Structures are given as C-alpha cells and as structure tokens.
Amino acid sequence: MEEKVEVVLPEEEAVLENRDYTEDILGIIRSGQDAKTISESLEDYHDNDIAQAFEFLTKEERDKLYDILGTEAVSDIFPYLDDVDTYIEELENDEAADIIESMDADEAVEILDELEEEKRQEIIELLDPEIKEEIELIDSYDEDEFGSIMSTNFIVISADITIKQAMRQLITQAADNDNISTIYVVDKENRFYGAIDLKDLIIARQSEQLEDLIVTSYPYVYANENISQTIEQLKEYSEDSIPVLSPEDKSLIGVITSQDIVDIVESESGEDYAKLAGLSGEEDEKEPLLKSVRKRIPWLIVLLVLGMAVSAVASLFEGVIKELALIVAFQSLILGMAGNVGTQSLAVTISTITGETYNFKDNVKKVLKELRIGLLNGVIVGVLSTLFIGFYIYFFKIPNFEQAFATSGCVGLAMCIAMTVSGFMGTFIPLAFKKIGIDPAVASGPLITTVNDLVAVVIYYGLAWALLLGVA
Numbered sequence: 219m220e221e222k223v224e225v226v227l228p229e230e231e232a233v234l235e236n237r238d239y240t241e242d243i244l245g246i247i248r249s250g251q252d253a254k255t256i257s258e259s260l261e262d263y264h265d266n267d268i269a270q271a272f273e274f275l276t277k278e279e280r281d282k283l284y285d286i287l288g289t290e291a292v293s294d295i296f297p298y299l300d301d302v303d304t305y306i307e308e309l310e311n312d313e314a315a316d317i318i319e320s321m322d323a324d325e326a327v328e329i330l331d332e333l334e335e336e337k338r339q340e341i342i343e344l345l346d347p348e349i350k351e352e353i354e355l356i357d358s359y360d361e362d363e364f365g366s367i368m369s370t371n372f373i374v375i376s377a378d379i380t381i382k383q384a385m386r387q388l389i390t391q392a393a394d395n396d397n398i399s400t401i402y403v404v405d406k407e408n409r410f411y412g413a414i415d416l417k418d419l420i421i422a423r424q425s426e427q428l429e430d431l432i433v434t435s436y437p438y439v440y441a442n443e444n445i446s447q448t449i450e451q452l453k454e455y456s457e458d459s460i461p462v463l464s465p466e467d468k469s470l471i472g473v474i475t476s477q478d479i480v481d482i483v484e485s486e487s488g489e490d491y492a493k494l495a496g497l498s499g500e501e502d503e504k505e506p507l508l509k510s511v512r513k514r515i516p517w518l519i520v521l522l523v524l525g526m527a528v529s530a531v532a533s534l535f536e537g538v539i540k541e542l543a544l545i546v547a548f549q550s551l552i553l554g555m556a557g558n559v560g561t562q563s564l565a566v567t568i569s570t571i572t573g574e575t576y577n578f579k580d581n582v583k584k585v586l587k588e589l590r591i592g593l594l595n596g597v598i599v600g601v602l603s604t605l606f607i608g609f610y611i612y613f614f615k616i617p618n619f620e621q622a623f624a625t626s627g628c629v630g631l632a633m634c635i636a637m638t639v640s641g642f643m644g645t646f647i648p649l650a651f652k653k654i655g656i657d658p659a660v661a662s663g664p665l666i667t668t669v670n671d672l673v674a675v676v677i678y679y680g681l682a683w684a685l686l687l688g689v690a
Contacts, residue, residue, distance in 0.1 A: 330342065373400075381424050412433050531672060588645040608626035
C-alpha cells in the first residue's frame with residue numbers, strides 16, 4: 219500500500235490568499251525611503267490596489283505620492299478612485315488638468331462629470347486643445363448613446379500601404395495607445411474600412427498584401443446608436459474592441475472596449491433588477507436617503523392604488539365570505555402561488571426579449587408556452603392542494619367529507635386557473651409593453667403580482683360563490 223504524503227505549503231505561500239494590499243502599500247509610502255525606491259516598490263501593485271489606499275492617506279502624504287509617481291502614473295490611478303471629485307478638489311487647477319490630460323478621453327469625461335460645474339470648466343480651459351476637442355466630442359453625445367462612452371485610444375492605419383509601412387505606423391502609435399490587439403483600417407476619406415488582428419500583422423510576410431489581412435465585414439456601431447438597443451448584439455462578437463463611427467460620414471472616431479461592454483451589461487442588469495423590484499432607478503448604497511425614497515415611492519403609490527382595488531373587489535364578495543368564512547383562510551395561498559408564477563414568467567420573458575427582435579409569431583409561441591407551463595403546474599399544485607386541504611378540513615375543521623372536499627376542490631380549481639392566468643399575464647404584459655415602446659422591465663414583479671392578485675381574488679371568490687354556497 220502506498221503511503222499518502224501530506225503536502226504542506228510553505229508559510230510564505232499563504233500570501234496568495236491575501237488580496238488586500240492596502241497595509242503593504244501604506245507601509246511603502248510611509249517607509250521614509252527615497253522617492254526612487256518607493257516608486258519602484260509601488261510598481262509591483264495594480265493601480266486599483268494603490269487607489270484603495272488613498273482614503274487612508276493624509277493630504278500631505280497624497281501630495282508627496284503625486285510628486286514621487288509623476289503625472290502619468292497618477293493619471294492611471296485616478297480612474298479607480300471612489301469619490302474622485304474629493305481628490306481633484308484638493309489639487310490646484312493646473313495640477314488637476316495635467317493629470318486629466320494624461321488620461322484616455324473617456325476616463326477624463328467620467329471624472330470631469332463628477333466635479334462642480336465651475337471647477338470643471340476651469341480645468342477644461344487649461345487642457346491641451348487636442349484633448350479638449352476629444353472630451354467635447356464625447357460630451358456631445360447623450361449618456362444613452364455609444365459616443366458618450368467610447369475611447370479615443372486605438373490604433374488606426376491606412377488601407378493603401380504595405381505590410382512594412384503598417385508595422386511602422388503600429389510601432390509609432392503604440393507608444394500612446396493601449397488598445398493595440400486590433401488595428402483599425404480607414405480609406406483615403408478616413409471612412410472605416412475594416413480591421414486587422416495584431417497577430418496576423420506580426421506574422422505576415424512583407425511580400426503579402428495588406429488587403430489580404432483586412433476583415434472588411436468587422437462589426438461596428440454608430441456614435442448616436444442607443445446602447446440598450448444594441449448591446450445584446452455586441453455581446454455576441456466577443457471582440458476586444460468595437461469601432462465607433464460618425465453617423466455623418468462613417469469616419470472612425472472611437473472604440474468600445476470589451477470592458478466597456480461588461481460595464482454596460484452590468485449596468486443594464488442593475489437597472490432591470492431595480493425595475494423588477496419596483497424601483498424607478500438603480501440604487502447606490504452611498505446615495506442620500508431622500509434620493510432613495512424618491513426612487514421607491516412612485517411605484518409604491520401605484521401599487522397602493524392597485525392594492526386598494528384588490529380589497530375593493532374582495533369586498534364585493536362579502537356575502538360569500540360571510541356564509542363561507544373558512545375560505546378566507548386559503549386566500550393568501552392562492553394569491554401567493556399566482557404571484558410566484560407571474561413573477562417567474564415575467565423574469566423569463568424579460569431575460570429573453572431584452573435587446574432582441576421578436577415577430578408576432580414568436581410572441582404567440584412564447585405566450586402559448588407560458589400558458590401551457592402555467593396550466594400544467596396549476597394542475598399539479600391544484601390536485602395536491604385539493605388533497606392536503608381536504609384532509610386538513612375534514613380532520614381539524616369540519617368532519618363532513620363532502621363539504622371538506624368541496625371546499626378544497628374549489629381552492630384547488632381556483633389555484634389551477636389563477637396560476638394559468640398568471641403565467642399568461644407574466645408573459646403578455648412585458649411583450650405588450652415592448653410592442654408599444656415601453657421598457658418591458660417596467661412591468662415589474664410587484665406590478666405583475668398585484669395585477670395577478672386582482673385576477674385571483676375574482677376567480678377564487680367567484681368559484682366559491684358558484685360552487686360552494688349550495689353545499690355549505
């Protein structure tokens with residue numbers, strides 16, 4: 219028998235478990251070593267990790283750090299800072315302008331948007347004209363358009379050059395651009411022509427034609443295209459970056475990186491979850507109390523009105539309730555199950571139709587499928603409810619077999635119908651909203667649940683009136 223050997227990792231390897239380097243970074247900054255040593259030591263840490271240490275530094279320590287690292291390195295750290303406006307405000311305008319000028323234009327725009335208008339304009343006036351022009355271009359687009367989030371950091375070459383000339387242009391531009399894995403190609407009029415993979419250009423022989431390397435069917439978006447309506451299509455390409463074209467002349471003016479796409483998808487998901495929860499917008503845990511209240515209160519008022527409608531409808535069956543008081547005990551069971559089914563159908567429908575184009579036939583198929591699912595689940599749950607509730611009433615409430623199972627049968631039948639209708643409503647309502655141009659996520663979970671409550675109350679008490687009054 220082979221002896222099992224237990225492998226024990228050296229104690230120093232345990233450092234891999236520690237992902238928070240704040241204490242280490244603070245120790246280096248406060249070590250009292252010379253500037254060169256501190257700078258070289260901090261090169262081992264990611265910009266995001268250094269940014270996490272900023273809130274623990276005094277203003278004097280931060281000023282010292284700016285001098286040690288230099289403008290270029292500091293500009294790489296600032297995009298990762300929380301409450302970046304706080305750190306910009308403590309800088310002189312010319313210092314802040316130097317840092318922002320060293321950033322990519324899209325990152326500069328994000329930081330400038332965090333500042334008070336007066337401070338923002340003062341810094342913009344100090345920027346290099348070329349950088350200022352790029353910032354103004356990005357700022358000219360609405361926040362829901364691709365132009366507002368595009369980066370001007372990319373490599374572009376002409377279509378009518380040789381492989382050797384292309385390599386020279388790549389090397390020249392690479393010093394000032396990080397996004398080099400995809401090289402974009404334009405024609406003589408600066409219109410987008412296609413893209414080349416960096417690897418293909420590197421391994422190409424000088425005797426080859428550049429045209430043979432260009433993918434002319436490369437995906438692109440226009441700067442004024444709506445982000446929400448197009449993002450689902452971009453996700454399918456899995457490219458490092460997607461070119462952004464001017465809507466006027468198809469000239470290449472920017473790119474959307476894969477990280478931008480990830481951020482957009484996360485943001486869109488957050489907004490949809492907010493709407494599904496009945497919020498008017500995605501909440502930030504750091505936002506003011508009153509702002510959070512304003513986001514929640516509109517839907518709560520709508521749901522209050524709908525809830526009062528449910529109560530009003532239930533009151534119409536007061537005579538049934540008076541004669542059959544026992545059935546009130548099972549009302550919450552039916553409303554709860556109907557609401558659950560409706561919310562499930564809503565979630566599935568929204569996840570499949572957001573950003574996609576469906577024709578009438580597809581929509582009908584989807585509605586019919588949810589109807590079948592709701593009916594089948596309703597039959598199963600309805601039969602189980604009839605049996606369990608019937609025996610419960612017989613043994614613990616009314617020792618009359620016919621009356622016990624007549625009541626439970628009414629509950630089971632109401633459960634089946636309510637679940638079927640809820641499945642239909644959870645699919646039909648978001649599809650109808652999308653058809654008339656309203657965001658389907660607005661058909662939120664609380665809204666669907668309240669609508670289904672209204673329907674379920676009518677079904678339940680209507681059946682009780684029709685089926686049980688003669689039996690009781």
